[in-house]
Amino acid sequence: MDSLITHSPALIVALPLLAAFAIPLINRAGPRVRDIFNLVIFGFVAFFVAILAVDVYSVGIHVYTFGATAAELALPGGYTVPVRIMFEVDGMSIFMGIIITTVTLASLIYSLQFLKGRTGQARFYSLMMLLYAGMMGLAFTGDMFNLFVFLEIASIAGAGLAAYRTNMADAVEGGFKYIVISAVSALLVLFAIGILYAQYNVLSIAALANYMQYTTLDMMALGLLGGAFVMKLAGVPLHMWAPDTYTVAPAGTTPMILAASYTAMYALYRMTFSLYGGHIDTTAIGWIVIIIGVLSMFIGVMMAVHQTDIKRMMAYHAISQGGYMLLGLGVGLAVIADPVALANYGRDAMNGGIFHIINHVFYKALLFMTAEAIFFRIGTRDTNKMGGLARNMKWTTAFYIIGALAISGIPPLNGFASKLLIYESVLRFNPVLSVIAMFVSLVTLASFAKVFYSAFTGPPMPAYKEVREVPKSMIIGMSILAVLIIFFGIFPGLIVDTIVAPATDALINQASYINAVMGAVP
Amino acid sequence: MMEHIPLNFPFLAAALLAGVAFYIIIFKRNLIKLIMGIALLASAVNLFLVALGYRAGGNAPIYTDVPPGPMVLPVPQALTLTSIVINVAVLALMLTMVVHIYRHTGDIDSKKSRRLKG
Amino acid sequence: MLSKIVRTVANQLFLFILIFGLYVIVHGHLTPGGGFQGGAVIVSGVVMLLVAFSSKDLQKSLRERFLSIMESTGALIFAILGFAGIGTVFFYNFLVGTSIFGRIPPTGPNPGDIWTGGVIPLMNLAVGLKVIAGLSAVVLAMALFSIGEEIEE
Numbered sequence: 001m002d003s004l005i006t007h008s009p010a011l012i013v014a015l016p017l018l019a020a021f022a023i024p025l026i027n028r029a030g031p032r033v034r035d036i037f038n039l040v041i042f043g044f045v046a047f048f049v050a051i052l053a054v055d056v057y058s059v060g061i062h063v064y065t066f067g068a069t070a071a072e073l074a075l076p077g078g079y080t081v082p083v084r085i086m087f088e089v090d091g092m093s094i095f096m097g098i099i100i101t102t103v104t105l106a107s108l109i110y111s112l113q114f115l116k117g118r119t120g121q122a123r124f125y126s127l128m129m130l131l132y133a134g135m136m137g138l139a140f141t142g143d144m145f146n147l148f149v150f151l152e153i154a155s156i157a158g159a160g161l162a163a164y165r166t167n168m169a170d171a172v173e174g175g176f177k178y179i180v181i182s183a184v185s186a187l188l189v190l191f192a193i194g195i196l197y198a199q200y201n202v203l204s205i206a207a208l209a210n211y212m213q214y215t216t217l218d219m220m221a222l223g224l225l226g227g228a229f230v231m232k233l234a235g236v237p238l239h240m241w242a243p244d245t246y247t248v249a250p251a252g253t254t255p256m257i258l259a260a261s262y263t264a265m266y267a268l269y270r271m272t273f274s275l276y277g278g279h280i281d282t283t284a285i286g287w288i289v290i291i292i293g294v295l296s297m298f299i300g301v302m303m304a305v306h307q308t309d310i311k312r313m314m315a316y317h318a319i320s321q322g323g324y325m326l327l328g329l330g331v332g333l334a335v336i337a338d339p340v341a342l343a344n345y346g347r348d349a350m351n352g353g354i355f356h357i358i359n360h361v362f363y364k365a366l367l368f369m370t371a372e373a374i375f376f377r378i379g380t381r382d383t384n385k386m387g388g389l390a391r392n393m394k395w396t397t398a399f400y401i402i403g404a405l406a407i408s409g410i411p412p413l414n415g416f417a418s419k420l421l422i423y424e425s426v427l428r429f430n431p432v433l434s435v436i437a438m439f440v441s442l443v444t445l446a447s448f449a450k451v452f453y454s455a456f457t458g459p460p461m462p463a464y465k466e467v468r469e470v471p472k473s474m475i476i477g478m479s480i481l482a483v484l485i486i487f488f489g490i491f492p493g494l495i496v497d498t499i500v501a502p503a504t505d506a507l508i509n510q511a512s513y514i515n516a517v518m519g520a521v522p
Numbered sequence: 523m524m525e526h527i528p529l530n531f532p533f534l535a536a537a538l539l540a541g542v543a544f545y546i547i548i549f550k551r552n553l554i555k556l557i558m559g560i561a562l563l564a565s566a567v568n569l570f571l572v573a574l575g576y577r578a579g580g581n582a583p584i585y586t587d588v589p590p591g592p593m594v595l596p597v598p599q600a601l602t603l604t605s606i607v608i609n610v611a612v613l614a615l616m617l618t619m620v621v622h623i624y625r626h627t628g629d630i631d632s633k634k635s636r637r638l639k640g
Numbered sequence: 641m642l643s644k645i646v647r648t649v650a651n652q653l654f655l656f657i658l659i660f661g662l663y664v665i666v667h668g669h670l671t672p673g674g675g676f677q678g679g680a681v682i683v684s685g686v687v688m689l690l691v692a693f694s695s696k697d698l699q700k701s702l703r704e705r706f707l708s709i710m711e712s713t714g715a716l717i718f719a720i721l722g723f724a725g726i727g728t729v730f731f732y733n734f735l736v737g738t739s740i741f742g743r744i745p746p747t748g749p750n751p752g753d754i755w756t757g758g759v760i761p762l763m764n765l766a767v768g769l770k771v772i773a774g775l776s777a778v779v780l781a782m783a784l785f786s787i788g789e790e791i792e793e
Contacts, residue, residue: 018716184560
């Protein structure tokens with residue numbers, strides 16, 4: 001068991017890759033064998049994530065060195081810099097890992113019956129496993145170049161999945177926009193990695209943080225990295241690709257592409273908090289993050305109100321809620337140098353922002369799944385054409401109500417807990433920002449209520465009289481997320497203490513991140 | 523002749539290529555030209571990576587039958603190789619998508635072939 | 641389909657390209673090259689055959705099922721070689737010191753010895769196999785796509 005815990009970071013990324021390569025061969029034995037294979041492999045991976053989480057929360061930062069003589073051997077004998085590729089798993093990394101694994105499990109079960117009658121199913125699951133491996137590698141990595149490689153793996157797999165339904169013209173267009181944005185953003189990241197390597201001659205994040213002197217070239221590298229990751233997480237003003245891509249991706253994959261965007265947000269936080277840390281002018285950079293967050297919140301919800309396509313509206317809401325997370329962590333970054341303010345409201349702001357990531361991914365995934373369930377049964381996403389679906393699709397209506405209440409911040413669901421944390425702490429920082437956040441929340445509730453009245457209630461349209469409920473696997477996939485939403489809403493304190501507070505500590509405490517690698521004794 | 527070229531020359535060339543590539547990506551509407559712009563940006567970044575490893579008078583960083591003397595840095599060359607491989611995959615994916623868009627809409631002008639609006 | 645001279649010369653030249661590509665793959669740990677580079681050289685030979693013969697003729701000899709199996713096998717061998725060293729760490733070079741590719745080269749300039757490198761030459765071969773299958777499938781699919789047909793499942 002100990003050796004399983006030691007090797008778990010490598011197994012979590014390597015097992016899905018092995019599965020992705022083996023699925024085209026196993027597919028020749030039949031679709032049932034392939035589905036069972038997928039679920040078995042993913043069960044193992046979820047088990048490994050669970051034991052790694054327990055280990056990180058109880059022991060500390062978990063370092064895994066590839067190709068050395070022992071897994072924790074970051075500095076081989078006689079070296080003062082780490083020369084091998086490493087995974088460094090701290091509280092924030094395993095937090096993102098938990099989010100990604102839960103969403104992928106729900107998507108996998110949801111997709112089992114969604115794909116009936118389509119060709120190329122083996123490649124769909126292969127791409128899904130590749131996307132999962134890419135996201136987990138991005139969350140766990142401790143090396144700059146590995147960050148670039150896993151970012152590209154996740155982007156290519158995500159674009160392939162988004163354009164999966166090639167018989168529809170708009171699906172291919174959404175996938176094309178995603179791959180163009182991802183390619184440009186990844187090339188900017190590579191440019192910044194080149195600049196950092198040219199100055200310090202190391203690629204490991206902890207070693208770079210140790211040797212960092214904040215020269216002009218480093219400022220350029222920070223600008224490039226920040227711009228690239230803001231492009232990837234659909235922050236305003238570079239958000240144009242998000243509505244198109246989230247709308248056209250097939251059912252189980254929209255939550256995963258969403259999780260990929262928030263893993264890019266995690267990479268942004270890793271750069272600003274752990275790589276640059278105490279050297280940058282955190283007040284200025286924090287205010288830039290806050291302004292991007294406020295713009296995203298406002299513009300996202302304003303564009304969402306007048307949409308008629310249900311998934312496009314949810315995509316604009318995803319942009320808007322991303323602004324909440326940027327606002328919370330931006331406030332935390334702005335006060336990180338001031339210990340009094342940090343203890344008063346900085347930690348609460350960061351707790352709120354990080355808690356909002358997991359809440360948002362869960363309820364937005366549930367909402368996207370209900371929208372695709374409607375599309376699966378009636379073949380359209382236009383809310384003007386829907387009506388009276390609550391009579392026939394009872395489970396889907398119930399899940400939509402749970403998701404809509406959660407996103408508007410109504411107690412006792414999970415959105416309320418994280419939004420309250422953000423409102424209270426941001427109010428003590430700057431009252432104007434908190435008022436804007438509350439206004440955005442009101443408009444969110446209004447737009448979801450409007451869609452509920454037009455799509456689910458009202459007299460049933462004659463064309464939809466025989467519409468039945470969606471298949472069982474889709475209901476099971478949605479109910480996993482719904483149960484977690486309700487659980488997180490009833491016990492928010494438990495979740496904040498167990499999962500969120502270690503993540504906040506891991507981001508604030510740059511010294512422990514560096515020492516886990518540089519202080520390692522051979 | 524070689525010693526009269528300033529050592530900054532490859533970096534200036536990489537910056538110029540990147541500038542041209544950004545102009546193409548932002549302002550050109552033909553989808554194939556957009557893909558060419560991304561390929562040009564990839565070439566600029568690859569040139570920058572290889573150029574930053576150069577040491578004056580160095581040999582290739584391989585031990586097999588190498589003449590004595592200093593060597594250039596090998597790590598940026600490994601980064602460039604990985605970047606080339608990834609860009610091959612990305613460009614193949616983008617070209618396939620453009621062929622699909624052309625089949626559906628009959629046009630590769632990004633203004634005329636847009637179906638998702640608003 | 642081009643003229644008879646071009647087709648005959650292409651048939652003969654493909655053998656030389658194949659040998660050169662395999663040389664680049666196998667000597668990846670001594671001279672510049674390796675899995676991807678050698679695989680790309682061999683795929684350029686396949687492209688030459690594609691241009692000389694028409695894509696529909698090439699599809700009869702290079703079936704999609706064969707390419708898919710070759711690609712998955714190459715990738716699986718790579719992953720299994722990574723897992724094989726898991727007793728120590730993942731990707732541990734467990735063949736150093738043993739008889740298969742296990743000699744340790746001297747540091748500094750030396751005439752290259754091909755039996756060194758441990759697990760790296762085997763990984764080069766696996767990656768080369770995958771790259772040949774993958775890039776050939778991409779090139780063939782694009783050629784068929786542009787004349788209006790799809791590659792068979």
